[in-house]
Amino acid sequence: MITSKSNPKIKNVVKLQKSSERREQNRIIIEGRREIERAVACGFVVDTLFVCNEITRGAEDGDYEVGIKAKVVEEVSKDVFEKIAYREGSDGLLAVAIPKYSDIRDFKPKKNPLIIVLETVEKPGNLGAVMRTADAAGADAVIIADPRTDLYNPNAIRASIGTIFSVPLFSCSSETCIAWLKANDIKIYCTYLQASIDYLDADFRESSAIVMGTEATGISDIWVEAADQNLIIPMNGIADSLNVSVTTAIVVFEAVRQRRKNYSCK
Numbered sequence: 001m002i003t004s005k006s007n008p009k010i011k012n013v014v015k016l017q018k019s020s021e022r023r024e025q026n027r028i029i030i031e032g033r034r035e036i037e038r039a040v041a042c043g044f045v046v047d048t049l050f051v052c053n054e055i056t057r058g059a060e061d062g063d064y065e066v067g068i069k070a071k072v073v074e075e076v077s078k079d080v081f082e083k084i085a086y087r088e089g090s091d092g093l094l095a096v097a098i099p100k101y102s103d104i105r106d107f108k109p110k111k112n113p114l115i116i117v118l119e120t121v122e123k124p125g126n127l128g129a130v131m132r133t134a135d136a137a138g139a140d141a142v143i144i145a146d147p148r149t150d151l152y153n154p155n156a157i158r159a160s161i162g163t164i165f166s167v168p169l170f171s172c173s174s175e176t177c178i179a180w181l182k183a184n185d186i187k188i189y190c191t192y193l194q195a196s197i198d199y200l201d202a203d204f205r206e207s208s209a210i211v212m213g214t215e216a217t218g219i220s221d222i223w224v225e226a227a228d229q230n231l232i233i234p235m236n237g238i239a240d241s242l243n244v245s246v247t248t249a250i251v252v253f254e255a256v257r258q259r260r261k262n263y264s265c266k
Contacts, residue, residue: 004074005083009048009074013084013096019150028152030095030162031087034163036068038162039097046070046095055092070095076258086154090099099152104143104170113140114255115186115209116248117177119219122148128159129245130212135163142167143209145223146176178226183210187228190219191247196232204255212244247249 004135015021016029027047030036040046049070055078076084084094109115116139121127127149134142144151151171157164172180181188186207191199204210211227213219224230233242233250242250 002074002080004078010076010080010084013050013094016154017086017154019153022152024117026098027096028099028157029086029154030097030157031085031093031154032088032162033068033091033093035157035162036093036095036097036104039095039165040069042165043130044100044165045079045098048072048074048096048097050081050084050094050096051073051086052076052078052092055081055090056077067097068093077243087158101151102168102170104141104172104177107141107168107170107180107186109140109207110177110187111203112207112259113184113186114138114259115140115181116142116252117145117181117209117211118142118224118244118248119145119174119213120148121244122214123189124149124153124156125159126243126245127151127153128156128161128164130248131156131160131164131167131169132143133245133249133252134167135160137256139167140253142169144171145177147171174220174222178222183225188223188226189251190223190227191232191251192219192224192227192228192230193232194224194230196230199231199233199251200252202229202231202254204258210248210251210255212248214244239251 009204016027022028030039042077047070055074079093116134118130121144151169186209188209188211211219211223
């Protein structure tokens, strides 16, 4: 059992809380049984699994038997686990795993794909929430264009409750993303206030990419120019915008509704 906070393995996990260290070491932190199990089920490799039995024994489902496939399993004391944990109410499990990064130019979508694009997403929580929507809706991929946050930020993983591992996730420039979408004949729908139609009047039955910008500035000019159609969600109150994850869910599930068998637009 590791009982010292000065243990080299523990000190390294603390380092991995910084995005620069995660990039340099090509490692990510996954905390929580559900998130770790989902990562493993989706083919992610766990280097080291840290287990605090003192905490897991207090979990609702009783004693935890290590069944997660990992190269190394380390038991740690409660105070050591609290040193490496990044969230409150942890279940006593934390993994150091190897991330997956793929080039969107190598991705071959299926027929009539539904793609979600987030431009310059900054908040890990928003990314995680969008990944939950993507997973629930059965989206074919999520593309982060010109990202401003780490794809596998621990808070993004947490907000996604592990679904960040289940949907193909890519990062690239807006130029590369637009070129890929057009090369694959995927229609680009951007949420934008000008020259827009009600999202309920759009036809998402064919290959579609739903593009979201930041809440503060919206999408950039390059996307406005590339769009096949701009969309708007009518507002009936005093608010002039919605959280990007909420907006994504609204539009994406309209696309899902339209793609049901026997649906026909007006």
